[in-house]
Amino acid sequence: MSETASTRTPLSPTPRSSLTRSKERGRTDRAELDxxxxxxxxxxxxVVxxxxxxxxxxxYGRDGDTLFLHGSTGSPNMRAAMAHDxxxxxxxxDGIVYARSAMHFSMNYRSAVIHARPVELTDPDERMHALRVxxxxxxxxxxxxVRPPNKKEMAATLVLAVDLTEASVKVRTGGPRDEQADIDTGGVWAGVLPLRQLFDAPIPAADLxxxxxxxxxVRRRCSDTAAAV
Amino acid sequence: MSETASTRTPLSPTPRSSLTRSKERGRTDRAELDxxxxxxxxxxxxVVxxxxxxxxxxxYGRDGDTLFLHGSTGSPNMRAAMAHDxxxxxxxxDGIVYARSAMHFSMNYRSAVIHARPVELTDPDERMHALRVxxxxxxxxxxxxVRPPNKKEMAATLVLAVDLTEASVKVRTGGPRDEQADIDTGGVWAGVLPLRQLFDAPIPAADLxxxxxxxxxVRRRCSDTAAAV
Incomplete structure (x- = not known):
């Protein structure tokens, strides 16, 4: 996380991480991926x-240019994640884009797509660090x-590291991009209905x-709706 | 959509749509998928x-036991969606589950996983219906x-139908499931931080x-946060 933008690989470095549609929505700065x-x-x-x-x-959790996943050692999906890319x-x-014609309806969004071959972590300290992340x-x-994982719990847990080198980011913002003819015709409302997630008041466990x-x-999160995902 | 539950295929009808982990979270009633x-x-x-x-x-849009997708006729991902399952x-x-130990942290969620081979719709009426949905x-x-799609827009659009037969649904609700020893030790807050999405006030287009x-x-949606996804 200490790397500066200039020393990091730009986004979309490979054919399969390069955008083929709506390229104008693509981003290249790795800070946007973060x-x-x-x-x-x-x-x-x-997985396949x-x-x-x-x-x-x-x-998941991100640490620098690595993303961590975890699952049960018995999970077929986690096993498959190590066998193939x-x-x-x-x-x-972030919002629903209402246009003047059906084909121009859209969503405002931010999305990141990663391609990688996850690697199982075996070092106990690295595994513990990844679970913390x-x-x-x-x-x-x-x-x-809270109580950290014990030996039995660690033994039942698969921890995977995903390299973030091969990644693309797409972002759409702003209002509808309508046909000029539809704008000229007029009479149809167009705009954006913003959408966001927020945390409601915490509910204590029944056995607390x-x-x-x-x-x-926890309290900090509820009031800080701007930081909600 | 007029079918009753009794005449519809139960969820998880095939090996690849059957749950292998956390089976207690699995649902069988197709109404839960809807x-x-x-x-x-x-x-x-x-896609592969x-x-x-x-x-x-x-x-996407759902109509009965079919889900519709659309994309550009030039989209490699949409093309791939017809070539493979x-x-x-x-x-x-729906919420973040705070437990007394790291390994019991969890999320409350509802998720549906579909497996299918999408089929391209070619009938003009069916295509228009799917886009409406x-x-x-x-x-x-x-x-x-709004203005419906014209011939040129329809010609540039690929519309796919996805059969919902092969589907599974998982739902987690409620508080943390902590180890009794951690509950007995006490002193750690445990509970759920609920999470939801809501619509904010609509923003008219700059060219409206x-x-x-x-x-x-549109107005109805903003005030009806209970119906927000």
Whole structure:
């Protein structure tokens, strides 16, 4: 994370990570990839099993130019992720674009698509670090407040590292791009309906003992809706 | 959509649509699939290109046991979607589950995973119907208010039908499932931080002429945050 933009590989460095459609939405600055990944908690991981793709939602964490995934050692999807290249996508929907014609309806969004061959981490310290990164991406500030994984839990967990070199980012912002003829005709409302996610008030567990207050790292999130993904 | 539950194929009818992990989260009632799909606007479509998976976000529309996709006739991903089976996933994240130990952190979510070989629609009426379904899923009430696709636009558009027979649904709700030893130790806050999406006030297009009011089908959405995906 200490690398400067100038020393990092630009986005879309390979044919399969290069955009073929709506190229004007493509970004090249790696900081834009970081921003899309850091604003998310769930990615859609595409693996190939028996020749067919399987797309599953899963949590992740980013550390520099590496993204970490985890799963059960018995997970066929995680096993498949080590046997073939995967595609991994994070998408934020920011609004619905209402146009004057059906074909110009669109979405405002930010999305990142990664191509990589995940690698299993075997070093205990690296594995523990990766799990910390994943938990902190999902629940910032939580790792130090809870019991860390024990040996039995670690033994049942597969931790994968995904190199972020082969990545593309697409972003659409702004209003509809209507045909001039439809604009001239007029009479149809056009614009954007913004969409965002926010956190509601936390719900304590049914088995939480009395007297345990909601910690600052949770409280902070509820009020900070601007930072919500 | 007029079929009753009893005449419809249950979910997870094939090995690749059957759950291998967290089976207790699996659902069998096809109405649960309808609900997950109808609450969404963007799916993650996994296709295979040159032997590697590619996962892209795209809008869709459901009509009964069929899901429609569209894209440019020049889109390599859409072309790939007709050449091989695809996987197509819709996910709603409903909350972050804070546990007393790192390994029990989780998400509350609803997700549907479809496996199918998309089929290109060629009949003009079927194609127009599919585009209506897609626009209405993204922007309910909008189709009749805007200019429909013309011949040139239709010629540039690929419309695919995805059969929903081979589908699985997973749902997680509720609080953390902590180890009894961690509950007994106590002192750690545990619970759920709910997450939801909502629509903000609509933003008229910069080129919208004066006097065109925000239509009821857009206004209705903003106030109805309960229906937000």
């Amino acid at each position: 921003a899309v990944l850091d604003a998310g908690m769930v990615c859609h991981l595409g 099993r028996n020749g067919s793709p399987v797309v599953i939602p899963t949590i 995967v595609s991994l996508t994070v998408t934020h929907v 994943i938990v902190e991406q999902t629940a910032p500030g939580a790792w130090d407040a 003992e009395a007297g345990v207050e909601i910690p600052a790292h | 609900a997950v799909l109808d609450a969404g606007m963007v799916c993650h479509l996994g 290109r040159n032997g590697s998976p590619v996962v892209i976000p795209t809008i 695809v996987s197509l996933t819709v996910t709603h994240v 897609i626009v209405e899923q993204t922007a309910p009430g909008a189709w009749d208010a 002429e004066a006097g065109v009011e925000i239509p009821a089908h």
